[in-house]
Amino acid sequence: MKYKGPVARHYPTAPWTDDDSGSAVTNGLMPALRPIWDVHLRDTMICLGGDGNYYMTGTTGDNWSAFNDGIELYASSDLKTWRYLGLVWSIERDGTWEKNWTMRDGVPFRTIWASEIHFISDNYYICHCVSGVGMGVLKSTSGKPEGPYVHVIQDGPINKGGIDATLFQDDDGRVYFTYGGAVQIREVKHDFSGFAGDWQPVEYDMPAHAPDPDRPASAAKGVLGFEGATLFKAGGRYYLGCCEFIGGRYSFMFATSDNLLGPYRGRHEGPPGGGGGNVFRDKNGRWWQTYFCNDKQMPFREKPGLAAIDFDANGHIVLSKDQPFVGKAWKA
Incomplete structure (x- = not known):
């Protein structure tokens, strides 16, 4: 892990060098975003809860690529001031299949990645995954965001090896699960006692695209990202x-459809460097995209950030002219 901060770490860390160069800012691609809180958190995910508060989680822990304790949660009434709600789900206390240590890149590995909290039908659900093992969904037994949480859908991991699970509730109340590169939905x-049907393939109608030169193994045909x-x-x-790398930036690639299963068209890069997280609407109707800044072009790295977004005439997601969480003025 790389590290940049005021407190010395007691395990080996890689040199920081230019890992927060801010070149995307100086090149005019994005505003000089600042973190919404000074905490080490990747895959930032924020949802509006039923009580009018916002809840944030993600991948936490200073050595997240090897181990962490579980799922941590933060709360805010205004997206500006956050408070720590604690470790709401512990691998040791609450885990089942997640407790097993595995090997990843030659080192022991046991860590929860890409936690997402969702408010669905008056309750809170958390998706999570363990790389190389699978994904899970948790349900609050108290109806409160801090839990306690238990496994639902199935006891064991969903789709062995799958990562980045997410949930979506449609206008008719039906709930869907997808993950990874979004090639199928269920x-x-x-x-939440199980799945209601089989996996359904997602259809894409878009031209082939060349992989980013910094990621030559990237998928290059008929997909959004990896x-x-x-x-x-x-x-x-x-x-x-x-998420996909484009021009060295770790960004969300978006596409739209009139139907849940597609075909999805209009592949475009969302706010530059805004890969890994989610898009949500606040209680005043304004749209936001989360950031955690995963590449060297960003103004900070691996901390939670927010960018205000709009939708242009083509329905593409673009940065708003007004950006509350910036270090200096921004002209879109």
Whole structure:
């Protein structure tokens, strides 16, 4: 892990060098975003809860690529001031299949990645994954965001090896599960006791695209991206997003459709460097995209950030002219 901060770390860390160069800012691609809180958190995910508060989670822990304790949660009433709600789900205390240590890149590995909290049908659900093992969904037994949480849908991991699970509730109340590169979607039973049907393939109608030179192994035909699936609806359209490197930036690539399963068209890069997280609407109707800044072009790294977004005439996601969480003025 790389590290940049005021407190010395007691395990080996890689040199920081220019890992927060801010070149995307100086090149005019994005505003000089600042973190919304000074905490080490990747895959930032924020949702509006039923009580009017916002809840944030993600991948936490200073050595997240090897181990962490579980799922941590933060709360805010205004997206500006956050408070720590604690470790709401512990691998040791609450885990089942997640407790097993595995090997990854030659070192022991046991860590929860890409946690997502969702408020669905008056309750809170958390998706999570363990790389190389699979994904899970948790349900609050108290109806409160801090839990306690238990496994639902199934006891063991969903789709062995899958990562970046996410949930989506459609306008009719039906709930769907997808993950990774969003190549398939599956409906969840209304009580989360299992899946309501088989996996359904997602259809894409888009030209082949060349992989980024910094990621030559990237998928290059008929897909959005390779990980970090997110799904939401705006203006009557379904939006699917997946992470991909483009111009060295780790960004969400988005596409839209009139139907849940596609075909999805209009592949475009969302706010530059805004890959891994989600898009949500606040209680005043304004749209936001989360950031955690995963590449060297960003103004900070691996901390939670927020960018205000709009939708252009083509339905593409673009940065708003007004950006509350910036270090200096921004002209879109």
